[in-house]
Amino acid sequence: MKECQHCKACYSDEVANCPADGMPTVHTISGEPVLDGKYKLESRIGQGGMGVVYRARHSYLKTLHAIKIILPDLVGNDPQLVTRFRQEALAAAAIRHQNVVQVTDYGVAQDTMPFLVMEFVEGESLHDLLAREKRLSPEKAFELVKAMCAGIGAAHRQGIVHRDMKPLNIMLLKGKSSAAEAVKILDFGLAKIKSGELLGSFIQAQTTGLMGSPYYMAPEQWSDEDLGPQSDIYSIGVMLYQMLAGDVPFKGSSIPAIMQKHLNEPPPPFSEKGVSIPPAIEKTVLRTLAKKTSERTQTVEQFVAEYEAALKGEAIPAATQTALPSAPLKVLTNPPKSSVYLNDVSVGESRDDGWLLLEGVQSGQHLLRVNHSGYREWSESVVCDGNPREVVARLEPAEATSPEIPKPDETLGGSTGDAAAGQTNVTPVENTAGIQSIHQQSAVSQPIPQKRGFFSPLTLALIGIFGLLVLTGIGTVGAYVFGAFDGLLGRNEPSPTATPVQSPTGQTTGQDRFQNELIRIEGGTLKMGRNDGTPFEKPEHEVKVESFSMDKTEVTNAEYYAFITETDYPQIPVDWVAMSKKPVAGKELMPVRYVSIEDAEAFAKWRSERDGKQYRLPTEAEWEFAARNGSEGTLYPWGDEHRAECAVVGKLAATPEKVGSKECGATKSGIQDLVGNVFEWTSSEAKPYPGGPVAIQNRSDKRLMIIRGGSAFRDQNGKNSETSTFRLGVQEDLRDNRLGFRLVTSDGNR
Secondary structure: OEEEOOOOEEEOOOOOEOOOOOOEEEEOOOOOOEEOOOEEEEEEEEEOOOEEEEEEEEOOOOOEEEEEEEOHHHOOOOOOHHHHHHHHHHHHHOOOOOOEOOEEEEEEEOOOEEEEEEEOOOEEEHHHHHHHHOOOOHHHHHHHHHHHHHHHHHHHOOOOOOOOOOHHHEEEEOOOOOHHHHEEEOOOOHHHHOOOOOHHHHHHHHHOOOOOHHHHOOHHHHOOOOOOHHHHHHHHHHHHHHHHHOOOOOOOOOHHHHHHHHHHOOOOOHHHHOOOOOHHHHHHHHHHOOOOHHHOOOOHHHHHHHHHHHHOOOOOOHHHHOOOOEEEEEEEEEOOOOEEEEOOEEEEEOOOOOEEEEEEEEOEEEEEEEEOOOEOOEEEEEEEOOOOEEEEEEOOEOOOOOOOOOOOOOEOOEOOOOOOOOOOOEEEOOOOOOOOOOOOOOOOOOOOOOOOOOOOHHHHOOOOEOEEEEEOOOOOOEEEEEOOOOOOOOOOOOOOOOOOOOOOOOOOOOOHHHOOOEEEEOOEEEEEOOOOOOHHHOOOEEEEEOOEEEEOOOOEHHHHHHHHHHHOOOOOOOOOEOOOOEOOOOOOOOEOOOOOHHHHHHHHHHHHHHHOOOOEOOOHHHHHHHHOOHHHOOOEOOEOOOOHHHOOOOOOOOOOOOOOOOHHHOOOOOOOOOOOOOEEEEEEEOOOOOOOOOOEEOEOOOOEEEEEOOOOOOOOOHHHOOOOOOEEEEEOOOOOOOEEOOOEEEOOOO
16 A cells, blocks of 8 residues: 555555645555455554554445554564454443544454554544643643543443553544533553563654653553553543643653653642642642552542542542442463453453453452353352452363354355255245346455444444355445344243143154144245345345244254254254263253254254154245244234343343243244244355345355344344344354254145
């Protein structure tokens, strides 16, 4: 990529002179000025100690963004840079507050250059404001500090410490009437990915002439101690001192000289700066600059309350004298490199030695979860009391291995070709001959953090790439990924007992109580999909479905155990007891999980031989026809309105429930759990709907198959909930804790 030396506009490498001003262009970073196939870099707007910031535009949504590209040579060429960047990007994206610049996406260009996509804001930095006005009144400084503390407080409540609070990271938006609306905090977490020796990390900031972090760093940062909210409070205190005095409290001719003053010297009184400040305000400011964190203002809420009281000439409220304490929480995972979640927010991955440090965890009860591929999830309620604490998470291994649902930062490419979906009993009513193929698409990864909804509903519906969806309906080529493996909201209810079914011979066997009940669905026509759904659900189109019969519930662990024992099938679900090859006691009537489409088809063959009829997986049209009450076309099995209590969903750290536990969630014909509990396999390959806005490119040698129904593990509400039209494509060999199945028989084969 090249940039104009004058206007900083970005161009392809073949552009020698800027078309706007004729100035020569110079090479800056490798590659074309398009990231992930969708972010077009327009111009460079800044550069700091860690990378370059560009103004960019989404190629298809036409939205403006600021993109920071982290250049490896500026952060020490650390081989762990990408891994740490992903962790910090996820944490930063989880912070949603009006005073924090929102992170909307992230990625890695050319496998070496991480980049962060943020909302684009226009204005000036606090650094620019102070350079122009030198000093601010205590009242104006208070409004700015109050807004800064509001944003920082939102991060601290999630256990996230900024680490690099300074005027350059405080943006003031244009055209806002108050500081509460104008203040935006930048670069959450990015200081944490710096590698190498401390002084070396400031070299770039010095050479560019910027006022860098050393002036604002807390003493514990210089001595490489554990950091907490008080470290950010110190940095805000330095900025407040600068706003009131016109200069920072500690200056020096070198970085070591500045460091020594932060560590050993008290901040100079305001009188030494020639400034007269009310004693109560000065006391409040100096309290934030205490060398020991225990003597420092403890929370941003306490800081704001003390400053406001001092500004009004009031006594400091007693409530601020007893702040909610916080302390580090150290987690040791076995195995190492495990994913750790605190209160269902991703907080990173444990290191090679198994340790992960969570800084500034406030007192109280927290839910800690640890996941690792090939191991069962570990979770525990942890009580923190303001003192450092260590927790050991030992995960139990699971014997079977299977491909996981891709994390937001993983990409599974491939090509689906033109293979037919094999949709038995489905007759498309509309002609599909006019659909065009899309060729030479480039794979795009749109990494989206899990669990917490800090992206738009559209993006949440499209995370996790198993195939590539390319928007074609508006005359431009755009990329969206699909494969979000998620579900809806719900709550626990009592579970019914299984219904005994007679065997084909008329005799009752010892396993009959685990057999599923078949419910007949009268065929008809259905307007499949919906026009106001995700791109993969569009467009609404009419299909004809023949009559069939469907399992009342998902296949249970109990019936699947009968299949395992009678056939000596080698692959057992990983959440079963490995030694006995049995499901865990008490979970016999829960839906079987960790089954691939091959496993499900083997089970169907066994059940067909047992019952004397031909079972198979439903086509996705049959599945949707049943879930939408046939030709009525309801949005949910129970009707058109979202009802969280009618589906087993929102169980983020728990497990699905017994089949049929949500009676109000049944269709009018009595089929249960079509939405929630677990996603369900269909026999249909992942294909766009006729005339739809997407095309699929699969670069795997495995088929991409449609799954339906949502699962217990996604926390969604209202219009953002996944409906009976929601569809995803996953690889046929996927075995996952959120995926099960049910079977159908064709009419006349009941």
